[in-house]
Amino acid sequence: MSVAGKVLVIDDSELVLERVKARLQRESYEVATTSQPVGAARHLLLCDLVILDFHMPGMNGSEVLRSLRMLGASSGASPLYFLYTSDKSLSRGYRELGFDGTLINKGDDESLVQQVAVALRLAKLRSKATRGKG
Amino acid sequence: MGRSFPVVSAPPPSLAAISARPSLITSVGGSIATRLALGIVVLVALVTSLVVAELNRLEWQRMLTSKRAAGELVAVVFAGALAPALDFKDDDAVKDRVEGLRVSSEILQASVVASGRSQPIAQYRKLNEPACTNADCIEVLHAVVSPTGEQLGSVQLRVSLSREREAFAQTRRRMIGLGAVFCLGLASALILIARRFLVTPLGRLETAALGLASGSPVMVPVQRDDEIGRLSRTFNAMAQIIDDRERRIAASNRRLQNLLDHMGQAILVFDAQGKLTEEHSRLAERIFGAEVGANVVDQLYPVCEDAEMEREAFQVWVETAAGSDPAEFKDIVDLAPRSVKFQHAGEELELDLEYRLVYAGAASRQIMLLATDVTEKRRLERSVAEKDLEHERQLSAVRRLVSGGGQLFAGFMDHTERRLGVCRELLNTHQTLDRATVEALFQQFHTLRAEARCFDLARIEARVTQLEALLQELRQELRADLHGQGLGETDAGSSQELRLGVDELAELLAEAQQTFVAQHPLGTAALDLMTVRRSRLLAVLTLAKELPSELRGRFEELARRPLVESTALLPEAVARWAQRAGKNVRLEVEHNGLEIPHALAGVLGGVLSHLLRNAIAHGIETEAERQAVGKPAAGTVRISGLESEAGITISVSDDGRGFNIEAIQARARGLAPDAILALSAAFESGISTIVTRGELAGAGVGLAAARAELASAGYCIKVAATSRQGTELRLTPFSGTEMAPTSAELVVRKA
Numbered sequence: 001m002s003v004a005g006k007v008l009v010i011d012d013s014e015l016v017l018e019r020v021k022a023r024l025q026r027e028s029y030e031v032a033t034t035s036q037p038v039g040a041a042r043h044l045l046l047c048d049l050v051i052l053d054f055h056m057p058g059m060n061g062s063e064v065l066r067s068l069r070m071l072g073a074s075s076g077a078s079p080l081y082f083l084y085t086s087d088k089s090l091s092r093g094y095r096e097l098g099f100d101g102t103l104i105n106k107g108d109d110e111s112l113v114q115q116v117a118v119a120l121r122l123a124k125l126r127s128k129a130t131r132g133k134g
Numbered sequence: 135m136g137r138s139f140p141v142v143s144a145p146p147p148s149l150a151a152i153s154a155r156p157s158l159i160t161s162v163g164g165s166i167a168t169r170l171a172l173g174i175v176v177l178v179a180l181v182t183s184l185v186v187a188e189l190n191r192l193e194w195q196r197m198l199t200s201k202r203a204a205g206e207l208v209a210v211v212f213a214g215a216l217a218p219a220l221d222f223k224d225d226d227a228v229k230d231r232v233e234g235l236r237v238s239s240e241i242l243q244a245s246v247v248a249s250g251r252s253q254p255i256a257q258y259r260k261l262n263e264p265a266c267t268n269a270d271c272i273e274v275l276h277a278v279v280s281p282t283g284e285q286l287g288s289v290q291l292r293v294s295l296s297r298e299r300e301a302f303a304q305t306r307r308r309m310i311g312l313g314a315v316f317c318l319g320l321a322s323a324l325i326l327i328a329r330r331f332l333v334t335p336l337g338r339l340e341t342a343a344l345g346l347a348s349g350s351p352v353m354v355p356v357q358r359d360d361e362i363g364r365l366s367r368t369f370n371a372m373a374q375i376i377d378d379r380e381r382r383i384a385a386s387n388r389r390l391q392n393l394l395d396h397m398g399q400a401i402l403v404f405d406a407q408g409k410l411t412e413e414h415s416r417l418a419e420r421i422f423g424a425e426v427g428a429n430v431v432d433q434l435y436p437v438c439e440d441a442e443m444e445r446e447a448f449q450v451w452v453e454t455a456a457g458s459d460p461a462e463f464k465d466i467v468d469l470a471p472r473s474v475k476f477q478h479a480g481e482e483l484e485l486d487l488e489y490r491l492v493y494a495g496a497a498s499r500q501i502m503l504l505a506t507d508v509t510e511k512r513r514l515e516r517s518v519a520e521k522d523l524e525h526e527r528q529l530s531a532v533r534r535l536v537s538g539g540g541q542l543f544a545g546f547m548d549h550t551e552r553r554l555g556v557c558r559e560l561l562n563t564h565q566t567l568d569r570a571t572v573e574a575l576f577q578q579f580h581t582l583r584a585e586a587r588c589f590d591l592a593r594i595e596a597r598v599t600q601l602e603a604l605l606q607e608l609r610q611e612l613r614a615d616l617h618g619q620g621l622g623e624t625d626a627g628s629s630q631e632l633r634l635g636v637d638e639l640a641e642l643l644a645e646a647q648q649t650f651v652a653q654h655p656l657g658t659a660a661l662d663l664m665t666v667r668r669s670r671l672l673a674v675l676t677l678a679k680e681l682p683s684e685l686r687g688r689f690e691e692l693a694r695r696p697l698v699e700s701t702a703l704l705p706e707a708v709a710r711w712a713q714r715a716g717k718n719v720r721l722e723v724e725h726n727g728l729e730i731p732h733a734l735a736g737v738l739g740g741v742l743s744h745l746l747r748n749a750i751a752h753g754i755e756t757e758a759e760r761q762a763v764g765k766p767a768a769g770t771v772r773i774s775g776l777e778s779e780a781g782i783t784i785s786v787s788d789d790g791r792g793f794n795i796e797a798i799q800a801r802a803r804g805l806a807p808d809a810i811l812a813l814s815a816a817f818e819s820g821i822s823t824i825v826t827r828g829e830l831a832g833a834g835v836g837l838a839a840a841r842a843e844l845a846s847a848g849y850c851i852k853v854a855a856t857s858r859q860g861t862e863l864r865l866t867p868f869s870g871t872e873m874a875p876t877s878a879e880l881v882v883r884k885a
Contacts, residue, residue: 088439092439101443101446102442102443103443104440115443118443118444118447118471119443119447121447121451121469121470121471122443122446122447122450124469125447125450125451125454125466125469126450128454128466129450129453129454
């Protein structure tokens with residue numbers, strides 16, 4: 001079972017998106033990015049992991065998460081939603097915010113790669129468990 | 135061979151002791167000894183009861199029979215006495231005789247009935263006696279017959295059994311008593327026999343079995359050849375086999391454990407719930423603790439905020455993997471963590487992780503985790519990578535310097551040394567630094583950092599950046615201090631740190647210079663070079679023709695170029711040409727710091743290319759051919775330069791097969807009949823000895839072109855030697871007034 005997977009990154013900073021995309025693509029992940037939460041749901045199909053910024057203009061990450069979960073569920077997509085932040089207090093409360101996990105040390109690309117690998121493993125294991133139950 | 139065991143020597147346990155203690159032969163209802171004893175007692179009691187009852191019954195029967203016989207005898211006698219009275223129909227006499235029976239205590243009832251009459255003539259019943267039943271008396275009926283044989287009537291007597299009953303009661307009590315004594319004796323005897331021949335040997339067997347179960351087997355003494363004896367013998371053999379097997383298993387386990395301990399891996403085994411089993415290697419115990427029953431997730435990822443996701447992912451993986459069969463496990467293992475950083479004894483370990491499914495059917499599934507400590511390996515890899523990166527940067531800088539003029543680097547060295555000198559002076563003059571000094575130092579470091587970056591000197595740049603950051607802090611402190619009307623000077627510690635930094639930079643600069651010199655073909659001479667425009671130099675040379683020869687010679691020296699400039703690109707090109715030709719060729723260049731005349735430098739690169747391509751195509755054999763004639767697999771082509779009084783000589787030699795004189799002759803169509811002329815023909819245009827024209831050679835223009843180019847620079851080419859062991863060509867200036875050769879000057883070494 002391959003660990004490679006499809007990742008959707010949502011962040012209001014184009015610079016962050018470019019960096020993250022370039023770094024994750026070097027690891028052979030399929031990466032989609034968007035700075036516009038509205039309409040991001042079209043990327044959800046076949047997506048394994050969604051990485052969300054929290055502080056975004058207009059909507060915060062929690063609101064985007066709720067919207068994506070609803071739209072994803074209606075389209076049959078069930079990726080894991082991970083918060084991406086360097087704010088430790090925020091990352092500690094990821095469960096209360098509704099996220100499946102958190103990627104810490106935002107800005108540290110090497111740390112991001114390691115954490116994404118773990119998150120994708122978790123996503124695939126959860127997906128397998130769900131299929132097994134189905 | 136099996137070892138000998140101690141023999142069970144304990145005294146045979148008592149029945150009570152055996153029945154009381156928990157044992158292998160104890161089951162619901164007590165021990166076999168108790169049950170045996172109870173069985174014997176019950177059985178003997180039952181049998182005795184039956185015997186006594188039967189004897190009683192027989193005795194009672196005997197008494198009844200005797201009583202009946204006596205009764206019948208009385209009836210006969212009484213009937214005989216009645217016959218005359220009945221014959222004469224004397225009822226009174228009959229009644230008198232019946233009344234006479236009253237004296238007998240045994241006869242309870244009597245009645246006489248005459249023939250033809252329905253009512254008894256006389257009857258008698260004892261007073262105070264109830265009507266007796268069959269159990270209390272016996273009834274005797276006898277006919278009264280006349281002497282002539284005529285039946286006169288009948289007599290009915292009921293005889294009491296009370297005496298017999300008393301006698302029988304006494305007899306029965308006696309028999310029951312005897313039966314009980316007999317039963318007790320027999321039971322005791324049987325129990326003693328059972329204990330001696332059954333219970334005690336079984337107890338010994340039990341003791342031995344318990345010893346065997348607890349890992350200290352003992353032998354059972356074999357005293358008889360009955361079933362118990364054979365069982366004991368079989369048990370001893372079995373215990374011996376088990377002990378041998380256990381010792382082999384223990385030895386095997388020790389070997390396996392030894393193997394595990396020396397595999398250099400921390401090996402853990404965990405079950406479907408993630409709990410560690412007993413199996414683990416010594417390294418695992420040292421790193422993880424590996425306590426039996428501990429959770430493998432906790433072992434790999436101790437609770438830590440930053441490792442929460444890793445913990446969760448691994449936990450889910452353990453649950454998923456534990457439920458998989460071998461086919462699924464191959465896929466699932468890809469989703470397991472393959473490495474982990476682990477804090478142990480205050481240092482961070484890097485472990486590579488592998489997993490193996492220990493599958494013994496669906497009911498028994500365990501996973502073996504093999505953790506390899508790669509901390510040192512990774513550290514070395516990182517160190518090597520960093521050094522490689524640094525080396526690559528340095529080489530990159532050097533390549534740029536070599537191609538762009540080493541004098542720039544030499545200038546940087548001079549400037550930097552001066553800069554560091556200025557910094558030292560500033561720091562030595564002021565133990566504490568004022569704002570002006572800090573600004574001056576900052577300026578020096580800032581410029582130095584920019585220059586170091588230009589030459590890709592990353593270590594120098596990094597160190598200067600640190601010092602610059604320190605100075606920046608000092609600047610800010612001093613600014614704040616001025617606003618606060620303080621002393622406006624830094625502490626001595628900062629000065630000391632900066633001094634150390636300057637010393638370190640001087641060392642780094644020396645290292646950079648050493649690397650540059652080591653890499654530069656001209657060596658330390660590279661530090662003495664400066665750039666001169668070619669057009670200006672040629673203009674000076676043109677004017678120098680009119681100058682005295684010595685002065686002209688000096689100008690020509692100025693125009694000389696390093697030999698290495700003409701050969702710099704050849705090693706890479708030779709490797710490429712050899713690969714295309716399917717050969718293994720190595721190029722060696724000995725430039726010896728030689729500088730060659732400007733005119734020769736202009737053509738030498740092309741000429742050497744022609745000669746090397748020709749050598750690879752014609753001279754150097756394939757690996758198989760070389761090995762067949764005892765040569766090294768790799769062919770060697772060597773270029774060397776030498777300056778003598780006669781001028782510059784460039785030698786190009788190879789260890790190939792030499793010129794094919796016959797082929798050259800044939801291709802030259804007989805223009806040169808002897809070998810020497812045939813060799814000269816090699817340099818004529820249109821002659822090539824290669825059969826198939828290819829990319830490297832075969833057109834027949836290479837050597838002729840080389841000769842023509844050399845001639846334009848005032849040089850000729852000579853075949854210094856050729857044989858089946860190799861060829862040497864020499865490029866030398868024309869001698870005397872000869873301006874262009876008509877043939878090559880040749881010296882042929884006979885093969």
